[in-house]
Amino acid sequence: MRKIILSTESGADLPTDLAAEHNIQVVPMHIIMDGKDYLDGSLPVQDIYDYYDRTKKIPSTTSTNVHEYQEFFSKINKDYPDCTIVHIGYTSKASSSFQHAVMASEEFDNLYLIDALNVTGGLTAIIMHTVKQLEQEPNIEPTKLVEKIEAIIPKSKLAFVPGSLEFLRAGGRVSNVAYLGGALLKLKPRIELIDGHLVSNKKYRGKMSSVSEKFIRDYFERHNIDRGQLYLIYSIGLEEGIKQRMEDIAKEHGFENIKWMQAGAMISTHSGPGGFGIAGVEV
Incomplete structure (x- = not known):
């Protein structure tokens, strides 16, 4: 064999x-950043955020x-x-x-x-x-x-909330009008993978601490995820207190095997700092 x-x-x-x-x-x-080609994994994610702070541009992928x-x-x-x-x-x-x-x-x-x-x-x-x-x-x-x-494949459910709309706006993924409206109203979109496409299908209002809690509870309400494994995803900048609260809520819902994952350079280039995501497989 x-x-x-x-x-x-x-x-x-x-x-x-x-x-x-x-x-x-x-x-x-x-x-691709500053005209140089970097292999994903060889470039510290923080370098991407620093580049954006300096130039107000995001790298391409x-x-x-x-x-x-x-x-x-x-x-x-x-x-x-x-x-x-x-x-x-x-x-x-x-x-x-x-x-x-x-x-x-x-x-x-x-x-x-x-x-x-x-x-x-x-x-x-x-x-x-x-x-x-x-x-x-x-x-x-x-x-x-x-x-x-x-x-x-259809049972794998991924959803995330970006830390801000800046990277989505800079990358052309939301219009300036939508960005300004979201920023002024402190709205954060929930983005999901549906049939392979990134789809924004709900908005939350408030600070990330309250948004993340609403988001994770909505996720558990909508999906009957296999309790054997849960994946929590964060991008650099997500507060440690929020991470601990998300893990506590996951445990309240019966998850013991919880794996934290950091969003790498490829994903972070599109979603920006301070984001939170969750993934698992439905039973």
């Missing part, structure tokens, strides 16, 4: 300890290209001869990265590609659910594993 190796992109924000423990291979996406995927998959094959690669990719609705993986896949006959239609914690939730599946069925056939992953 060929060994199954899981892989994904850096936009999953997969914590390094989980990647190392479960031998999950991660290919970096790109951050680019996907993993075809050549990088070819090298990435080739290295996995070299390191793990006779393996089967199952690549669980960043949503194709928000990046060309998955399409580039498809183009690169023509050279490999031991590669399965799955569009997870999710990002950051929502993508990590799918990956870690797959890890659990492999632990339960170590000899599962790759085609059967792919079927199980595809069945879980």
Whole structure:
């Protein structure tokens, strides 16, 4: 039986300890800042915020290209001869990265590609659910594993509230009118991944301390998340007191296995500092 190796992109924000423990291979996406190309993961997130403070511009991001995927998959094959690669990719609705993986896949006959239609914690939730599946069925056939992953994709629920609208405005993701209105009224949008698309479908009024509590309680009301694992996502700048309160509320709802994840450079470039998100898989 060929060994199954899981892989994904850096936009999953997969914590390094989980990647190392479960031998999950991660290919970096790109951050372009000051005319320089940085691999996601090599650039401190704080540098992005400092750059915005200086210039009032946000860096741009680019996907993993075809050549990088070819090298990435080739290295996995070299390191793990006779393996089967199952690549669980960043949503194709928000990046060309998955399409580039498809183009690169023509050279490999031991590669399965799955569009997870999710990002950051929502993508990590799918990956870690797959890890659990492999632990339960170590000899599962790759085609059967792919079927199980595809069945879980619609059940992975990610939502987040950005710390401010500035990065969304600077990146053209909200209009100036919407930005000014939101800023004046102290409104914060709830953004969710729906069918692979980022959708703003509710607004909260107030400070982040009160908004985050309303947001997490709404999330638990709307989704019956598997109590076995919950992912809480933060971007640099989220107050420690808010983080502790979010964890306390999660525990009140029966979650014991809570994993905090920091939004990496790719995600932070779009969402800015001080944000909070939550992800899990519905039962």
